[in-house]
Every structure is written in structure tokens, then in C-alpha cells.
Amino acid sequence: AQTVTQSQPEMSVQEAETVTLSCTYDTSESDYYLFWYKQPPSRQMILVIRQEAYKQQNATENRFSVNFQKAAKSFSLKISDSQLGDAAMYFCAYGGGNEKLTFGTGTRLTIIP
Amino acid sequence: DTGVSQDPRHKITKRGQNVTFRCDPISEHNRLYWYRQTLGQGPEFLTYFQNEAQLEKSRLLSDRFSAERPKGSFSTLEIQRTEQGDSAMYLCASSLVGLEQFFGPGTRLTVL
Numbered sequence: 001a002q003t004v005t006q007s008q009p010e011m012s013v014q015e016a017e018t019v020t021l022s023c024t025y026d027t028s029e030s031d032y033y034l035f036w037y038k039q040p041p042s043r044q045m046i047l048v049i050r051q052e053a054y055k056q057q058n059a060t061e062n063r064f065s066v067n068f069q070k071a072a073k074s075f076s077l078k079i080s081d082s083q084l085g086d087a088a089m090y091f092c093a094y095g096g097g098n099e100k101l102t103f104g105t106g107t108r109l110t111i112i113p
Numbered sequence: 114d115t116g117v118s119q120d121p122r123h124k125i126t127k128r129g130q131n132v133t134f135r136c137d138p139i140s141e142h143n144r145l146y147w148y149r150q151t152l153g154q155g156p157e158f159l160t161y162f163q164n165e166a167q168l169e170k171s172r173l174l175s176d177r178f179s180a181e182r183p184k185g186s187f188s189t190l191e192i193q194r195t196e197q198g199d200s201a202m203y204l205c206a207s208s209l210v211g212l213e214q215f216f217g218p219g220t221r222l223t224v225l
Contacts, residue, residue: 004155035213044117045156045204045216091155098169100146101206101214103155 002027002094006104013082014112020067021077021107023092033095034068034075039106040088048090051075079109087111117217119205125223126195133191134220138207145188146214147180148204149173156204162188163210195224 003026013019025034036048051059051068058066063083067076079086092104118137126132138145143164148156159178160170164185174180177195182188192199202221206214 037216044218047213047215050213093155099144099208099210100158100161100169101148101156102158105153105155 002029002096002102004092004094004102004104006092006107008107009105010108010110012110012112013079015082015084017082018078018080019082019109021079021090021092021109023075023077023104025073025075025092025094025102027073027094027096029096031097034066035093035095035101036064036066036075036077037091037093037103038086038088039091045091049077082111084111084113117205117207117215119203119217119220121220122218123221123223125225127225128195128197130195131191131193132195132222133189134203134205134222136188136190136205136207136217138187138205139215142207142209142215143185144208144210144214145182146206146208147188147190148206150202150204150219151200159190192222195222197224200224 005024032053034051037045038048039045049061049064063080065078089106091106093101120135146161147159150156160180162182177193180190202219204219205217208214
């Protein structure tokens with residue numbers, strides 16, 4: 001079975017600074033997807049970024065980028081120029097062959113004005 | 114169609130009662146997923162459908178839980194004889210095969 005570990009329950013960052021959220025996973029599959037989802041307080045979960053395991057190039061979406069290290073089974077999220085609207089719970093998720101998602105326990109990100 | 118919708122958003126019930134939740138996916142999506150999220154945890158997979166076929170059920174889904182997706186459109190999740198341990202947020206998501214899952218706002222269940 002796949003597992004996803006987020007070892008940082010809480011993180012904080014000054015507005016306009018950069019922060020990196022960590023995620024590690026375990027799997028025996030060779031073909032899979034990795035995702036970062038954002039869940040603002042009392043609002044629904046939205047996809048931030050996704051990475052296909054077969055792609056060596058790290059995914060980027062505007063201020064959000066990932067550092068995907070397949071051999072180390074590591075998938076960190078970097079948020080540049082942090083904004084107040086980035087405050088949320090961030091979940092790392094693994095999607096394998098059956099496409100159900102396995103989530104980590106989340107990291108609560110606080111933005112300090 | 115602006116996204117995945119779920120109804121009700123909140124449900125308070127007494128232990129032993131039955132409850133039913135509804136999920137309306139994005140119209141062209143053929144896959145529909147149910148997850149459960151407890152406080153301080155990430156969502157946990159419960160079950161998923163491709164069109165009207167239920168393809169997988171988690172061991173978390175006891176015999177008291179049943180899900181349907183008639184005609185491959187909306188889905189219902191029923192919990193019979195609710196227990197306090199069923200209190201959680203129930204999330205629905207939909208997708209096209211192989212693509213990202215879009216989540217609904219969830220139904221928060223409180224069992225007294």
C-alpha cells in the first residue's frame with residue numbers, strides 16, 4: 001500500500017517570502033502522479049500543482065513549483081512571493097494506477113503580514 | 114456547471130439514525146470518488162465509480178455504508194445506524210479518467 005508523509009504539521013512565512021513544504025511517499029509502482037492540494041479554512045480543496053512520475057522536469061504553476069526527487073521519493077512544494085491568500089492546509093497526495101488518491105496529514109501554512 | 118456540488122453541507126443526527134448524502138459531479142466527468150476527512154487528517158478514500166459501476170471499496174467502508182451512482186450521474190452515500198465515530202467531513206470528487214480530481218465542498222456529519 002502507498003503511504004504519504006508530511007512531517008511539518010505547521011509552517012509560517014512572512015508575506016512576500018518563500019516557503020517550502022515537504023512530502024515523502026512510499027510506493028512500489030513505477031507509474032504514478034503526485035499532487036499538492038490546498039484547502040482554505042471552511043472552503044473546498046483545490047488542486048495547486050501536479051507532477052507525473054515519468055517526467056523528469058519539475059512542474060511549475062506561477063508562484064508554485066515542486067522539487068520532485070523520484071529516487072528519494074520526495075515531492076516538496078515551493079511557494080514564492082507568499083501572499084495572504086496562500087494561507088491554508090496543504091495536502092500532498094499520491095495517485096497510482098487505480099487513480100484513487102492517498103493523502104498525507106497536511107501542513108497548515110500561516111502567512112505573516 | 115461550475116463544479117462539484119454536495120448536499121447537504123451540514124448534517125446533525127442522533128446515533129442510530131440513517132443519513133444520506135448526495136454528490137453532483139461535473140457533468141462530463143465519468144469518475145466519481147468519495148473520501149472521508151476527520152479533524153486534523155487528510156482525506157481517506159472510501160469508494161469510487163466509473164460511470165455507474167462501483168469499482169473499488171475501501172476497508173473503511175463497513176457494511177453500514179452504501180454508495181450508488183445510478184445512470185452514471187449523481188451519487189448518494191448512505192450511512193445506516195450511524196455511530197459517533199462516523200462524525201467527519203464526507204468529500205466527493207470527480208474526474209475524467211487519468212486526470213485531476215475536482216472536489217466538492219463536503220458534507221459535515223455530526224453524530225450526537
